[in-house]
Amino acid sequence: MKKIIPLLILLFHISCEKEVLLEQEIKVSLINITPDSSENCENGGFKIETGIDTDNDGILKTFEVQSTNYICNGTNGNNGLNSLTNISEEAKGENCENGGYKVETGIDNNVNGLLDSNEIETVNYICNGTNGSDGLSSLIDISEEPKGENCENGGYKIETGVDNNINGILDSDEIEAVNYVCNGTNGNDGLNSLINISEEPKGENCENGGYKIEIGIDNDVNGILDSNEIITVNYICKTTNGNDGLNSLINISEEPKGENCENGGYKVETGIDNNINGILDSDEIEAVNYICNQKIIIPTNFNLETKYNIEGILTYGQSLAVGGGASNSNSDFKNTLSFVGGNSVIRTIDLSSFVKVEESSKVSYTPVMASTLAALNLIEKENNLDIETYGYQFLSLTGGRAGLPVSSMNKGTWAYQNVIDAINSAKTLADQEGKTLAWRVINWVQGEANRFDTKEDYYNQVEKLFNDFNSDIKAITGQIEDVIFIIHQTSPWLGRDLGGAVPHPHINVQEAQLQLANDKANVYMDGGSYQFKYSDSFHPSDRAVVGLKQGVVLKRILNDNIEWKTFQPISHNIVSDGDKFFIHLKFDVPVKPIRFDISGDIWHNPNGKQPNFGFEVLDNGVEQQITEPYITLGNTVVLTTDTNPVGMTIRYAVNGHEGGGNLCDSQNIVVENKGINYVIDNFAVSFSEYVID
Structure with missing residues (x-):
């Protein structure tokens, strides 16, 4: 057998x-x-x-x-x-009557990469x-492979074959295939090695089919072995069939x-x-x-990158940027700095000296303070670092004014000049203290006041503003790096209605914001903003959520040197079974896998489950989906139609916080602010111009 x-x-x-x-x-x-x-x-x-x-x-x-x-x-x-985990061969005996494998697991308490005997927990x-009759057994030997020609860093040798002499041992003349699963080269401290196992069809690599084993290091810390992280590929092939059994x-x-x-x-x-x-x-x-x-x-x-002693952060825009209540004095801002006259430069303040936030009664707890708190929380949790003893400080400012369009905030306006004056003073004070200073992040929170602009007009105005800030700030601080702009996508509550209606045909601010993030190397988008509870057409009930999202992004880019991915579709593929058409819409995802979150809590779209989770496939404004979307591969949404979708338009979350969508990533970061644990996941950005070609 x-x-x-x-x-x-x-x-x-x-x-x-x-x-x-x-x-x-x-x-x-x-x-x-x-x-x-x-x-x-x-x-x-x-x-x-x-x-x-x-x-x-x-x-x-x-x-x-x-x-x-x-x-x-x-x-x-x-x-x-x-x-x-240690896997070793177990001889025939009390534990395994017919032999087998012993699996020992435990925690690497002494961090030496070996499971020592005193660390074994299970x-x-x-x-x-038991062997059947009338058949030969397929056997596998797994043994440790020392460092050498086969495995530069050591690993395991896997031998497979058929037990022709029925002695229960894979003898040397029975070995039909030898493969090596090798240890990867050590990376920086703490990065995990990952293994992908997938079926290998019959072909050049495995005559009878088998398994493909890919091994590599999780460089982008997303828990998935991406194609550019694969270091070694091995195949374990199936042997030729034996007789009946x-x-x-x-x-x-x-x-x-x-x-x-x-x-x-x-x-x-x-x-x-x-x-x-x-x-x-x-x-x-x-x-x-x-x-x-x-x-x-x-x-x-994450290895904390702290190139400068003082890191400037500015949140600039209209009411969502300058309004208070995003944090409070009970939150721990560590050694974060303010000016003696406060941190809000929407008006003229005393810029003559620095004070710590905790020592000032003039601090405004605007969204920039929530951004700062998010970065501080992540530094403490992820880097196990007490920033107060590390010689690294944030200087967090707010600029702009409620209700202002871009034209009232660009170069030559008082709003712009107040920011430049503050950065000039900060550079002077840092030099006097013998500290280095750079201003590498500006959070852009604006759009509602320009909601009737065309996409092109809004794009051009914001592009010029960003370019002016970048040039002027680099001239003041002497920094080499470009300023990073993190855009808060305006919740498109007035931009589109479901079913293809466009009540205000020129409202393209959200698409212009997304286009800037795609076109400019130093511009990023922090995801959708429709997933929170709103108190009116413009404002989330809690402004903290605006700043917390941007704080996660700035920490990833600034301190972790990780390229932030705008949560948006990047490609598609059409598959048909002869009856239906399946559009496989692949997304760039900050933290995979994606999921449809229909919990309806205050962090995950309180509107609950939306029709087709917020997706539309429109042909001349008419919905073409015949079943609900589903998710595959951790980064792909599958949309189904009964006609060829080429030429149709895919839209998502176009009615903003009046409905929005449910497509969420798996970031699951918790930030303590105002005595509340905020759960910060990323939701896909709203989009309305994805045409299927």
Whole structure:
């Protein structure tokens, strides 16, 4: 009899989206593993379907599925040490009657990259099942590979073949394939290595098909092994089929917290399908193992970039920029600076000296203070750094005035000159104290006063303002770097109506803002703004949300040296099954995976679930979608029509905070401000001009 113990078990903790094929000769048992973001898994995970390939086409169809299980992601915890796993061969004996593998897990307490004996917290065994008759077994040997020609930094040697002499050992003359899974080169402190496992079709790499293993370092800390992060690629190929045998089956079920798994986990039952019913019956179970959750956190290890002693931040614009209530004096601003006359330069103030925010009674708690607080929170949590002892300070100012159009804030106006005067004074004071100063960030919060401008007019005015600020500020501070502008996208409450109506055809401020972020290397957009609760047509009920979003972006760009991605569609692909058309709309995402958040809480669109989650596919203003959108691959939304969509227009969240949309990323940053824990996720920007070509 032939027995196949799937490689899926060995690489259980690191498996990615794939379809695993269990090869047999009478009938083949198949397993589908796909990402699951439904109500079955609160934090996402994987859906595992098993069944018998009754029509022998190598694909597990819906009518062939006999059991469905879910492996769900656990909730993220706090920063902690890395979890390590050792996999070694287990000889026949008390633990495994027929031999198998010993899986030891634990926390790397001494941070030496090795799972020492005193660090082992759990030991599990994955045992070989009892041999069937009339078939040869496929065997796998996994051994440590020292540093050398095969693996520069060491790793594991994986040998596979068929046990021709039926001695339970993969002898040297039985080895049919040798692969190496090599350790990646060490990166900077704290970056995680990732592994992708995907099915490899029959072809040049694997004659009988198999698995492709990609390994690399998670350089952009998004938890996904992107194509530009792959360092090594290996293939584990399937061997030639043996003779007739019975199928090996696996049951995976959730294990609650208890004696077997202190923190819960999964129960893995294996055995031979003796009665050939495609179900692992209780009397067929030969081995039971538990894969238990550990109290593990992958720490973020951003290396804090602090090139200057004093880092200037300006939020400039109209009422959303200059209004108060975004923070208060109870918040911890560390050593953040203000001028003695305050931090709001919407009027003439005393610029003669610096004071700490906590020492001033003239500080205005505008959105720039929420931005500052977000950056300080992240520095403390992600960099484990007490900024007060690090020689690095923020100087946070507010400029502009409520209700002003761009023409009243550009170069030559009092609003502009007040900012320039403040930066001149800041540079003088920094020089007197022997400190370096730069002004590398301006948050731009404006648009409502120009809501009747054409896209071109608004674009040109803001572009000139940004260029003037950049030139004048660099001349004052002597900095080499361009000023970074972070745009708050105006909630397009007046711009578009659902169903293609355009009540105000020249309202294109939001598209102009998005175009600036796409065209200019030093201009970014912090995502949509429709997802918050609003008190009127213009203003969120809590101005803090405006500043907190921009604070996350400035920390990523300024201190982490991470390229911020505007949350918007970047490409599409059309697929048809001969009946329907599927538009695969791929997004740039700050933190993958994307999801439809319909919770309706105050941070995630209090309007709740929107029709088609806010997406429209319009042909001459008429909606063409025939079913709700869905998400695939962590960055792609699939829209469905019954006619060819070429030439149609995709729009999203065009009615702003009157409805908006539900497309959200997985940033999940919590910032404490005013005694409240604000949850800051990114929502996709509003857009109305995406034409399908």
